[in-house]
Amino acid sequence: MAFLRDRARLTSAGVFVGGFLLIVVSGKTIFPGVADTTVVPNGVYLRGAIVGSLSALLAIGLVLIYRANRIINFAQGALGAVAATMAAQLFQVYRVPWALAVPAGLLAALIASLLTEFFVIRRFAKAPRLILTVATIGVAQILSVIELLPNLLNRGVDRDRFRPEGLRSPLGGAVDFSYAGVRFTGDDLLVIVFVPLVLVGLAFFFRYSRYGVAARAAAENAERARLLGCRVTRVSLVVWGLAGLLSALTAILRAPILGFQLGAIQGPGLLLRALAAAVIARMESLPVTVGAAILLTMGEQTVFFAFGRAGPVEGFVAIVLVLALLFQRKQLGRVDPGASSWRAVQEVRPIPRELVRLPEVRWAKLGSIAVFLLVVILLPGPFGFPGVDSSTVSLASVVVIYAMVGVSLVALTGWSGNLSLGQWAIAGVGALVAAKLATQQPPQDFFVVLLIAGLAGTAVSVVIGLPALRIRGLFLGVTTLAFAIAAFSWFFQWEVLRQTQVIVRPVLFGIWDVTSERDFYYVTLAGLAFVLFIGSNVRRSRWGRNLIAIRDNETHAQAFGMRLVTTKLSVFALSGFLAAFAGGLYAYSQTFLAHSAFLPEISLLMFSMVVIGGMGSLTGAILGAIYVRGVQYFLPVEFQLLATGAGLLLLLLAFPGGLGQVFYSLRDRYLRWVADRRGLLVPSLLADRRIEAEAGLPEDLDQDDRERRLVHSAEHP
DSSP, X not given: OHHHHHHHHHHHHHHHHHHHHHHHHHHHHTSBTTBSSSSOOHHHHHHHHHHHHHHHHHHHHHHHHHHHHSSOOTTHHHHHHHHHHHHHIIIIISOOOHHHHHHHHHHHHHHXXXXXXXXXXXXXXXXXXXXXXXXXXXXXXXXXXXXHHHHHHTTTOOGGGSOTTTTOOHHHXXXXXXXXXXXXXXHHHHHHHHHHHHHHHHHHHHHHSHHHHHHHHHHHOHHHHHHTTOOHHHHHHHHHHHHHHHHHHHHHHHHHHHOOOTTSOOHHHHHHHHXXXXXXXXXXXXHXXXXXXXXXXXXXXXXXXXXXSSHHHHHHHHHHHXXXXXXXXXXXXXXXXXXXXXXXXXXXOOOOTTTTTSHHHHHHHHHHHHHHHHHHHHSSSTTOOTTOOHHHHHHHHHHHHHHHHHHHHIIIIIITOOOOSOHHHHHHHHHHHHHHHHTSSSOOOHHHHHHHHHXXXXXXXXXXXXXXXXXXXXXXXXXXXXXXXXXXXXXGGSGXXXXXXXXXXXXXXXXXXXXXXHHHHHHHHHHHHHHHHHHHHHHHSHHHHHHHHHHHOHHHHHHTTOOHHHHHHHHHHHHHHHHHHHHHHHHHHHSSOOGGGSOHHHHHHHHHHHHHHOTTOHHHHHHXXXXXXXXXXXXXXXXXXXXXXXXXXXXXXHOTTHHHHHHHHHHHHHHHHHHHHHTOOOHHHHHHHHHHHHHTSOTTOOHHHHHHHHHHHHHOO
């Protein structure tokens, strides 16, 4: 074991040195001609090492939480952003001294992190890892509200009162020097001195302190550590507090070097670099995490120097992350992240065969469908609801488009188990391609535009899904999030995708002018019907059943002869087509598009939308879209994320299956009433009642008494 450990360390050191030499050589040979100077100066590499060491602190926090709870904490960046927001508000606006504002920010992040562990992580301790990871997305959305609070607090405040230096430390204003063509300040020196001390302190903590040793033991085997007397819950609290402090240090020390915008959401931008470094290190080795963060940031600084803008940097991170996952072994870390239980995805049970032909059931089903169709069809009509104007009808069209993207996520995540946090970016590909084709002279046919947009989304989705051939689950979500950020920052700003003209809505079939919002609303309804038709047929097909089997157990599915590669790539293709098809309709709905319409935060919101609605049902995608867009319509922007984040956590606590679970539980209650009224014995309905009854039985009953009480509870509910 010692030999293997030494060999792993030597390999990591060799990779680090090789990566450093590759970056330096490429900066001096590949980029000339792109940059104005002939070579990348050495000061750029030093700046990359400084910023990379800060990203390493954030990445260490991610690794610690992953090893303690087996989740990826998507709130890690938001914790640091909250600290920087608090410190900047105190320092810039209220003119609190820097030496007091920074500890206040650190304390805010520590409290937020401890509260998250105590009230969220512990409540979901026995939940599937997917649910716990999704809960951190809800926490990140709630923390993002704190980032936006300065917009409310500073409304009406004279901007001349603000300190112009931002979060610059006193040392930053006192020291200013240049090295190899790059300007440095005292804030850079503060990082050079302080970060190595933090890393040494972490090494000492984990090697010699009681809680550090307990954290390492719990990371290796939590159950064994618990049996040996280790208080795992207290260790988890310590780890979360430490991760929150590391995140806060990263954001506060980074702010004067790279800038910080008060009142804006900074969490996702902070998170991506740390996530990339942690995933490259397989969420295991802290030294490899530090090295990966430094190398990745040095490469970013080299790319930024060469191109002079931030967009290619995001693309560089996404490409490196995809390649790193493709070349890693299938077994990542001590526990395969794809082995997360998907029990949270509750399948929709069909109406039992014994009841499906009964008049009460048939008429109830037809009546429900009729009422739903009546509402959606008459909503914008001349006899529609009072107070419905063109803006409300436009909102309804966007709700329908969101529901289509939700269906694509249900297929990709709910049915096949591939976590996607960049689905709105796929819709953006379809929207921008459709906008480009629709504004050509002469413009392309409407249906041809939607088809080409869908195929473009298919191609992009398959490329993003290539790492799914090696890994699945939580790590794959990191890749899709990286694509969403890179697409917003770079890909969508390419000249070939830039829109300069207004999209003119077509005359369909030569007779139906859909220029008005009311007429186009019916077009989006037809698109949703098309997407639901595809989704429902896929779910009932043999291919759909194969998706569920692969999601639940890849090894068993492969043993039964299922083709994993073909099935995985095909579901990415289907999901990409549906999302890009919806994006094409979104382009016609908005008539003019800018890349700012496809923020990475909306992709996270889309995933939350599907979880709120229910990942296992198509109905859940519609319910989630209504909830999310309704929140965005009725609440100001500062409180929209609070409603979605809090709603996400509350639903996960009470109804892990989302609003779809609530809807279908009401349906099953009605079916039980029908069965009792008819005197029918329906085993599938009694199974739920048996589980409920077993939960309330005393543990000391013998088997005969247990069965007798279960039969009585089934016959007399």
